[in-house]
Amino acid sequence: MIPFNRPYVTGREFHYVSEAIEAGHLSGNGDFTRRCNGWLERTTGCAASLLTHSCTGALEMAVILSEIGPGDEVIMPSYTFVSTANAVVLRGGVPVFLDIRSDTLNIDETAIEAAITPRTKAIVVVHYAGVGCEMDAIMQIASRHELAVIEDAAQGLGATYRERPLGALGHLGAVSFHETKNVISGEGGALLVNEERHLDRAQVVHDKGTDRARFWRGEVDKYTWRDIGSSFLMSEINAAFLWAQLESAREITAARLRLWKRYHEAFAELELEDCVRRPTVPPHCRHNAHMYYLLVSRPELRDPLLEELDRRGVNSVFHYVPLHSSPAGRRFGRADSNLRVTDTVSSSIIRLPLWVGMGEQTVQRVAAHVYDALRDLGRGQAAGSGRPQTASA
Numbered sequence: 001m002i003p004f005n006r007p008y009v010t011g012r013e014f015h016y017v018s019e020a021i022e023a024g025h026l027s028g029n030g031d032f033t034r035r036c037n038g039w040l041e042r043t044t045g046c047a048a049s050l051l052t053h054s055c056t057g058a059l060e061m062a063v064i065l066s067e068i069g070p071g072d073e074v075i076m077p078s079y080t081f082v083s084t085a086n087a088v089v090l091r092g093g094v095p096v097f098l099d100i101r102s103d104t105l106n107i108d109e110t111a112i113e114a115a116i117t118p119r120t121k122a123i124v125v126v127h128y129a130g131v132g133c134e135m136d137a138i139m140q141i142a143s144r145h146e147l148a149v150i151e152d153a154a155q156g157l158g159a160t161y162r163e164r165p166l167g168a169l170g171h172l173g174a175v176s177f178h179e180t181k182n183v184i185s186g187e188g189g190a191l192l193v194n195e196e197r198h199l200d201r202a203q204v205v206h207d208k209g210t211d212r213a214r215f216w217r218g219e220v221d222k223y224t225w226r227d228i229g230s231s232f233l234m235s236e237i238n239a240a241f242l243w244a245q246l247e248s249a250r251e252i253t254a255a256r257l258r259l260w261k262r263y264h265e266a267f268a269e270l271e272l273e274d275c276v277r278r279p280t281v282p283p284h285c286r287h288n289a290h291m292y293y294l295l296v297s298r299p300e301l302r303d304p305l306l307e308e309l310d311r312r313g314v315n316s317v318f319h320y321v322p323l324h325s326s327p328a329g330r331r332f333g334r335a336d337s338n339l340r341v342t343d344t345v346s347s348s349i350i351r352l353p354l355w356v357g358m359g360e361q362t363v364q365r366v367a368a369h370v371y372d373a374l375r376d377l378g379r380g381q382a383a384g385s386g387r388p389q390t391a392s393a
């Protein structure tokens, strides 16, 4: 079986975890946390990074810092992971679900302005597959209407929009180090604080609502409860693991990009035959090869294709069930407009295995299986030879 994902380890993780154990500091905010935050600040240009136990936690922090409260509306794509909306609902806010662009599968920025009401407080953008949203237009809309912009950059580390790193373009950004992401710590995330005005409160919210960060810096002689917050910290064990990964982040992205390009070449013919659509990356976006997906032209073939690939030993998956039509999405949020693209994409997407170490030959094998499976499912006269020239079975 070719797995959908296999977490990549650099080989230095054990060494750094041992170092953390020897240092005798295993809770959060130790030396490895400082190294990881420093790396994130240097490479993204954010004002401050705070490691969290998950991107989910970082999104919850971002919503607290944006002062979203009961009844406040937050615009976001329906085509996203539950955490994007959950963070808002936990504060009593109302997610307002918008459609996505049919090319990048990111929020349709042209639909945002019409969805703004007097209750709108923020926009959460999701950089799907590590391809940047149209941030210039979005930031202009936000500034015209005095809205906060939170970037859900769970999939975006190492990618840029007009040369600027994802996660550092809005007011607050959230990244993920979950084992399915490019750079991992098992579970993990970071809040990127891009505006100085959020810095002090972010540290308080991060550490259970206390001013412990000021205490450690010697600015107060005891720490106390100051504000709402939670235990959002990442432990030093995870931070030590993460440090090994961040040291290799560039190489990991480069390796993923090579695999992504092989897929892209292999499926050119299938796209010409109109059987699938390949991902679109606008010229002003540098992506990070977080995922390779195909959009099957005949959605009724999507589920049989997944089954057929499974039968052939290829573990491919689909996502997301759109939030606007999920039980909780209907209960807590509202769909502002027609979500035609979202519905079509969610019923026609397949995501293929992509992990460092799978090798370009395995990519070719997966591609060959997709061609063969589609042929067997009757892609009709256009099936041709059924295989990409480059594929080796």
Ligand SMILES: Cc1ncc(COP(=O)(O)O)c(C=O)c1O
Pocket (backbone or CB within 6 Å): 054, 055, 056, 057, 080, 081, 083, 084, 126, 152, 154, 155, 175, 176, 177, 178, 187, 188, 189
């Ligand atoms: C768009 C998006 N947001 C948030 C998350 C949540 O990340 P985490 O698992 O680190 O909480 C994910 C995870 O897959 C995601 O894809």
